[in-house]
Amino acid sequence: MQGFPYAPPGLKIGLLGGSFDPPHEGHVLITRRALRRFGLDAVWWLVSPGNPLKADPPAALERRMAAANALVRHPRVLVTDVETRLGTRFTAETVARLRLIYPGVNFVWLMGADNLAGFHRWDRWQTIMDTVPVGVLSRPGEQLRAALSPAARLYAQARLPARAGRQLPVAKAPAWCLMTGPMVERSSTEIRATGAWLR
Template sequence: MAVGLFGGSFNPPHAGHLLVAEIALRRLGLDQLWWMVTPGNPLKSRSELASLGDRLAMCEQLIHDPRIKITAFEKALGGAYTADTLAHVKARNPHIHFVWIMGADSLQTFHLWQKWREIATTFPIAVIDRPGATLSFLSSKMARTFDYARVDEDDVGTLWKQKAPAWTFIHGPRSTLSSTAIRATKAPQPE
């Protein structure tokens, strides 16, 4: 079985997240995609974070594809970082082929994630195009460091069969939606 892992705050989830999920399912030939709704994000402010329960409920309302599973198992891991979560997933599911899914906008700061090199060597990574990140992804530290492990976009259907490190960039339709922008439109305006 081939499963995509798409982690994030989903604060709030939106059609752009859904587009990334649909592209990953279709282009990578995945059987399932797990949305891993994180309890928190060490690179983002907790003050703006809706409760985990609220974010899970919003994800459930948005998702209608039975191949997409909404999860929050990271909470039970006690605030684990992504590298720890992926090691846990790998140990518990030795017969499943996983691919880490991320938006191209996250690639710019990927080198700031704890144990980012370990993440890149745990599972293959599919980077999905996002507005403003199409060309800049090549200059990211991750892309430069793992340039030798880049899989041609024409071969993305076999990415889940690759041994990490292996990564690809997938071009396609892009959504300009962002959780940050959505939160900003809902923030109280000064009088």
């Protein structure tokens, strides 16, 4: 489709969705780790129009896209406004549409462990788990809470061990894997609180 990234069948692509308000080095770290630990060909940053779980609207999409492009400089990382182009609001919709547009592409939904802890509050979260493999990357202080989350407990049998992480992109959903490693003690919320990123 015109205006959409090119991705031939067989590629292994990680999808890192979020408001990126603002993007920061933590996003870059988990992206690089996902490329390596899950054996991905590319990671797409899906800069969302807004987060349905947050009351306050984010900064302008153009500003967040520009900041993300300035921050992440990697040949296999693409910053995209594909959700705006698709007109989707929820992850389940986005994943379903991308799988239709890109048949044969092995998508992996990427998230921080903090997101897994609250994943059960997402719209149609079980549909996401049943549709696409999920790669979870550790964030400060969230590993235990994530491992004990409702999503982790319900899908305990679908969890791959970390040593099998490179099998995740071709695993049949439901399948998920939690990776631990170096972490950045920073978040978009904290950056906004300092006044360094004004809306």
